[in-house]
Amino acid sequence: xxxxxxxxxxxxxxxxxxxxxxxxxxxxxxxxxxxxxxxxxxxxxxxxxxxxxxxxxxxxxxxxxxxxxxxxxxxxxxxxxxxxxxxxxxxxxxxxxxxxxxxxxxxxxxxxxxxxxxxxxxxxxxxxxxxxxxxxxxxxxxxxxxxxxxxxxxxxxxxxxxxxxxxxxxxxxxxxxxxxxxxxxxxxxxxxxxxxxxxxxxxxxxxxxxxxxxxxxxxxxxxxxxxxxxxxxxxxxxxxxxxxxxxxxxxxxxxxxxxxxxxxxxxxxxxxxxxxxxxxxxxxxxxxxxxxxxxxxxxxxxxxxxxxxxxxxxxxxxxxxxxxxxxxxxxxxxxxxxxxxxxxxxxxxxxxxxxxxxxxxxxxxxxxxxxxxxxxxxxxxxxxxxxxxxxxxxxxxxxxxxxx
Ligand SMILES: [Zn+2]
Numbered sequence: 001x002x003x004x005x006x007x008x009x010x011x012x013x014x015x016x017x018x019x020x021x022x023x024x025x026x027x028x029x030x031x032x033x034x035x036x037x038x039x040x041x042x043x044x045x046x047x048x049x050x051x052x053x054x055x056x057x058x059x060x061x062x063x064x065x066x067x068x069x070x071x072x073x074x075x076x077x078x079x080x081x082x083x084x085x086x087x088x089x090x091x092x093x094x095x096x097x098x099x100x101x102x103x104x105x106x107x108x109x110x111x112x113x114x115x116x117x118x119x120x121x122x123x124x125x126x127x128x129x130x131x132x133x134x135x136x137x138x139x140x141x142x143x144x145x146x147x148x149x150x151x152x153x154x155x156x157x158x159x160x161x162x163x164x165x166x167x168x169x170x171x172x173x174x175x176x177x178x179x180x181x182x183x184x185x186x187x188x189x190x191x192x193x194x195x196x197x198x199x200x201x202x203x204x205x206x207x208x209x210x211x212x213x214x215x216x217x218x219x220x221x222x223x224x225x226x227x228x229x230x231x232x233x234x235x236x237x238x239x240x241x242x243x244x245x246x247x248x249x250x251x252x253x254x255x256x257x258x259x260x261x262x263x264x265x266x267x268x269x270x271x272x273x274x275x276x277x278x279x280x281x282x283x284x285x286x287x288x289x290x291x292x293x294x295x296x297x298x299x300x301x302x303x304x305x306x307x308x309x310x311x312x313x314x315x316x317x318x319x320x321x322x323x324x325x326x327x328x329x330x331x332x333x334x335x336x337x338x339x340x341x342x343x344x345x346x347x348x349x350x351x352x353x354x355x356x357x358x359x360x361x362x363x364x365x366x367x368x369x370x371x372x373x374x375x376x377x378x379x380x381x382x383x384x385x386x387x388x389x390x391x392x393x394x395x396x397x398x399x400x401x402x403x404x
Contacts, residue, residue, distance in 0.1 A: 196386025
């Protein structure tokens, strides 16, 4: 069973935008109120309330006077917020692998409404080929409870089984993400090639076949303007009308940056997963790398400035996101993503096999001290990564036939 999410931009009317913003506000209210209750239970050493208890609270709120406004927005996304909070709390208390304690949601950030698990077809309907009275084609539309029919721009096909639907606001407009599920029996990838990819600083990704993907510079370019806007914010009276206006401007900046980055990563991952059946990447723990430099800013070491720059590039380029995108896109088309040990991939010679730190005289050049082989460092590393990936799968059925 494979899952895939498709995202479309909604063509909302001002009235619908108002309803969506209100529905998202209600979801945020339910989350924050439930979290406050759970926190006070914890502070009094009483453990936490179960999802069922919280769902009963929600019913009381919706039927009561003080929070009756909640009943004017759809109930399922509000229940989903409680379920999601319940899971987040359990994960935070999971001793073997504790996750971060859930936080209060701020207005305007990550506004979203989720219609969970196999929505009732009576509740959520999708009309892909609507026509007007004269038989002309209209934009496809989706029916959302309490919001109504909303048109959207469709760029690829939707399957039959809708798993869940999320409507969210990003960069000033609303989009709908529809997660679909379909049975796929061993899809066969149209390509038979394997490729290694080195995630560098100068380039987003260098492939072992020589293809280069340039870095996402949008963040850096916008960062300068963002810093300027943030400075302006600091000079305004907190919570004044001007301050709020400036704050909203900054939020839009952040959303634009995130959106540009995501679009670029989608383009890159789609191109690679179409052209190659097997993609090999290094198993880098990006979160650890970025965490380490932040922790040492208080006590700066000799390379801290340089390290901070490197980490910024890593975050700029969203490597974790790229990996996740490649993973599901390859799986969807019958290919696979392999992750290999990153040790010494930039210092190994692919010709004679010798590993030596001296093999890399500069950031750009690889020069083997033993056999004289010379290449661009990133390309060289990509070839080593590919070789490592193919080696790790040698003898495994179905993989041996892929050529470099
Ligand atoms: Zn060599």
